[in-house]
Amino acid sequence: MESNIILQLFGDNIWSYLIIVAIPLVFVIIYALVAILGELKVASWVQDRLGPMRTGWKGVIQPIAEVVKLLQKEDITPKNVNKPLFNTAPFVMFVGSFAAFAVIPFSSKFIPADLNVGLFYVFAVSSFAVIGILMGGWSSNNKYSMLGGIRSAAQMISYEIPMALSILAIAALSQSLNMNTIIELQNGGFWNWNIFGGSGPWYKLLFLPFTLILFLIYFIGSLAETNRTPFDIPEGESEIVAGYHTEYSGMKFAMFFFAEYANMFVVSALVTIMFFGGWQSPFGDFLNDPIMQIVWFLLKSMFFVFVQIWLRWTLPRVRVDQLMYITWKVMLPFAFIAFLGIATWAMLKP
Amino acid sequence: MNTLELVFYLFAFIVVLSAMGVVFSRKLMYSAFSLLFTFFGVAGLYAVLNADFLAVVQIMIYVGGILVLIIFGVMLTSKVTGVDIVSGGTGKTLYIGSTVVSAAMLFFLTYLYNTVNWHLPEVTKYSETSLDAIGNLLLTKYVLTFLVAAILLLIAFIGAALIARKGN
Structure with a gap:
């Protein structure tokens, strides 16, 4: 496996595999702290206030305080919950989101598992989250949790279909489901990213509407898949307290x-990989060594995390019927048309 | 025992244990959630056997589709009827009868497995992945099957939409 620097450095033994597994885990923890701070600060920026200011310089260690608070809180298990399922649900949920990190290439030299079906794999393991949410919602023995769980499952299953179509279009365009292959095909500057139709002559711009539609649909x-606003009806505070949790x-x-x-990071990383060149530098070979690739990848992904946070504090929540209307009657037909367009381009491409 | 075998036994253990959970638990909800681990274990077994695409499909279809459907069914029906759904206990005659039949079956299958002269095909090692081979076969040799399955699914889809609309 030449695509993994850890295996090259430490050899093919159990310790290097443990390191490979540990790196994304450490990353998730650090990233979550950054994202919490981002959430707080972006929220206050949008709402024209200061946000947390007292914990450390400008409140930068606020997320650590939040996590410490969560850790030392009493772990309450309500009396009438279904204990085994109630306790398993958070783990299933976390396994589902962490499993996706197995195929996310942080750089051309570091991808934990270089699967040939990487893109499809990420899509498949996200269904664990549905089960986790249903488990948590059902076992809580609470009407609101149950409603939140059902809403969430219905929403995630519905939105999977247009998302699958846009993944399929990218697969047709790259002729591969391997993450690294998809990214490598987008080399040579931002002009060759899939959002501009991949590498090809100028008339690829004729297909720009289709790629843009696919990007928007994905x-x-x-957003619906991660239960973020405007699709956070599974945890709509004003209707069902906090939903499944x-x-x-x-x-x-x-x-x-x-x-x-x-x-949130996984879907942002996928957007980056599928449409914005993954770890490729936007300037062709300039600053495109394996270390800088990590920086580019994180910059692009964190930008989309930021967009998600930004949207959360800008948009109102949609209603349940509107939610289903959007996916089945708007996104699905557009996804089909865009997929046909991209398939045509993939066929015509020299 | 090398690492691969260890992983195989780990997944096999998960599958057997959770399958027993599916069969023996009295609450239908436990059975449904136990099935999650069974499906996961089977996907793991596929992955150990180098069938990466099949493993992912297993998770996609069974965990993402069928299991959610089962859980939905159980959840909605148990709330509608107001009774906790539990699987009924079996009588003693049934219990003994099924044990005898299963034991006989097990014996018979083991006997077959050990005596029959199996004709094993040559194992075709695909260069990189099973994905390309599956794609090629689906669109060449099995294209009719593929299309028929697609049309069948489309009919089911339209039928479901039709039934759902009837209420309005």
Whole structure:
């Protein structure tokens, strides 16, 4: 496996595999702290206030305080919950979002598992989250949790379909489901990213509407997939308290929380990989060595995480019927048309 | 025992344990959630056997589709009828009868497995992945099957939409 620097450095033994597994885990924890701070600060920026200012310089260690608070909170298990399922749900949820990190290439030299079906794999493991949410919602023995769980499952299953179509279009364009192959095909500057139709002569711009539609569909779908506003009806505070995690507290709530943030990164990373060249530098070979690739990848992905946070504090929540209308009657037909367009381009491409 | 075998036994253990959970638990909801681990374990077994595409499909279809459907069914029906759904206990005659039949079956299958002269085909090692081979076969040799399955699914889809609309 030449695509993995860890195996080259430490040899093909169990310790290097442990390191490979540990790196994304450490990353998720650090990233979650950054994202929490981002959430707080972007929220206050949008609402024209200061946000947390007292914990450290300008409140930068606020997320650590939040996590410490969550960890030392009493772990309450309500009396009438279904204990085994109640306790398993956060783990299933976290496993689902963490499993996706197995195929996310942070750089051309570091991808934990270089699967040939990488893109499809990420899509498949996201279904664990549905099960986790249903498990948590059902076992909490609470009407609101149950409603949140059902809403969430219905939403995630519906939005999977247009998302699958846009993934299919990218697969047709790159003729591969391997993450690294998809990214390598987008080399040579931002002009060759899939959002501009991949590498090809100038008339690829004729297909720009299709790629843009696919990108928008994927991004909107990913918002629904991660239960972010405007699709956060599974946890709509004004209707159903907090949805499927109403009864959770302390460490178990933290697991749900981390899973949500990890999911945000996964979908942003996927947007980056599929449409914005993954770890490729936007300037061709300039600053395109394996170390800088990590920086580019994180910059692009974090930008989309930022967009998600930004949208959360800008847009109102949609209603349930509107939610279903958007996916089945708007996004799905557009996804089909865009897929046909991209398939045509993939066929015509020299 | 090398690492691969260890992983195989780990997944096999998960599959057997959770399958027993599916069969023996009295609450239908536990059975449904136990099935999650069974499907996951089977996907792991596929992955160990180098069938990466099949493993992912297993998770996609069974965990993402069928299991969610089962859980939805159980969840909605148990709330509608107001009774906790539990699988009924079996009588003693049934219990003994099924044990005898299963034991006989097990014996018979083991006997077959050990005595029959199996004709094993040559194992075709695909260069990189099973994905390309599956794609090629689906669109050449099995294209009719593929299309028929697609049309069948489309009919089911339209039928479901039709049934769902009837209420309005």
